[in-house]
Amino acid sequence: MRPRHRQEKARLWELVRAGVDPAEAARQVGVPATSARRWFRQAGGVLPPNVPETAKARYLSISEREEIFAGVERGDSIRRIAKLLGRDPSTVLRELRRNMWHQLYRGRSRLRANPVGMPRTRPWRYRPSRAQERAKRLASRPKTAKLVKNPLLRELVQAKLVKKLSPEQISRQLRKQFPHDPEMWVSHETIYQSIYVQGRGALRRELALCLRTGRALRRPHRTTQQRRGRISNMINISERPAEVEDRAVPGHWEGDTIIGKNGRSAIGTLVERKTRYLILLHLPNGQSAEEVEKAMVAATKRLPQTLWKSLTWDQGWEMRNHEKISVATDLDIYFCDPASPWQRGSNENTNGLLRQYFPKGTDLSVHTAEHLEFVAAEMNERPRKTLNWEEPREALAKLLSESSRQPAVASTD
Secondary structure (H helix, E strand, C coil): CCHHHHHHHHHHHHHHHCCCCHHHHHHHHCCCHHHHHHHHHHCCCCCCCCCCHHHHCCCCCHHHHHHHHHHHHHCCCHHHHHHHHCCCHHHHHHHHHHHCHHHCCCCCCCCCCCCCCCCCCCCCCCCHHHHHHHHHHHHCCCCCCHHHHCHHHHHHHHHHHHCCCCHHHHHHHHHHHCCCCHHHCCCHHHHHHHHHCHHHCCCCHHHHHHCCCCCCCCCCCCCHHHHHCCCCCCCEHHHCCHHHHCCCCCCEEEEEEEECHHHCCEEEEEEECCCCCEEEEEECCCCCHHHHHHHHHHHCCCCCHHHCCEEEECCCHHHCCHHHHHHHHCCEEEECCCCCHHHHHHHHHHHHHHCCCCCCCCCHHHCCHHHHHHHHHHHHCCCEHHHCCECHHHHHHHHHHHHHHCCCCCCCC
16 A cells, blocks of 8 residues: 555544544545545444554554564454554565465465475464564665575586576576575576676676676666657658659758767768768767757758758657757658668768778767868769769759759749
């Protein structure tokens, strides 16, 4: 039961004991009258005894454990004991399982009157003082790691790691090898913690090399993008018009960033799908959403507006300001599916070619805007097989020339 509900119920009983009508008491406590009637019905129509204030705490107190002991001696049911305490029945059941059953045998089973394999002459005993001491001991922090306390288990785990078994395989195998000895069981998470968290002092750090990843540091399963969350109001590439796919109409672009050393620097890349014309975005202050937005808006002013119809990008966090970019540039922006670089094939190919100028693992912030212009110009002068060995700048110039020769559409009034 949640603490707030326990407090409300205790306050309700207090008012009713003072002679307040149950409906009025419910109103004063701030709970629906239906809830008050349900609580009375659950109590069997009888007011429960005054529960001590310690029962409102998260953990059972010694006085509550003595009440449980008294209930067990009387032969009360779990629900009856819980009702008298103002606790949930599962709380009482867990308490008895932890501190009554474990004294009889070290197995795992449900609470029942006569455990299998135990003599009927041996009675159950629940001792409140022992249960209280055990609860304090289990709650104490920090705990000694299991692999520190048990040298035999530690040596066995290390031997299995050397044989290239994964922590999960080791955990499962130990349970099969020692089915009746929980002291020889260990979870795969404990093994990982013992390797990576050296403060626990259980396993040698060099054993990390025996893991399949071989990493000396642990890395979360989630990607950086997943940890940051999903970009709001994205339009998926599946909604992109068909004219973009067949490259028949110019003005549709693909974009991305190439990342420098330690992810601390970046250069933005824009490639026009029909002509493969390249524009590089200078990002001297990093690839934040604000910096990318500023560079994108500036880039769209370098070519006629007719050549800016749509942009396709991956789901990188640097594009979380896509709505602002779209409003400022009148671009329709679409996002690829996760881990699908082929959906921006022209851009991916161009990024690979750019690594001749910007090798991986180098600091990209040292390149000036003028140098980026020089690199883009060289790339746009490379003849491309996909353009029938025409240069991207020639293909773009031809498009601009054709659009300038088209007669203006006469207005009809």
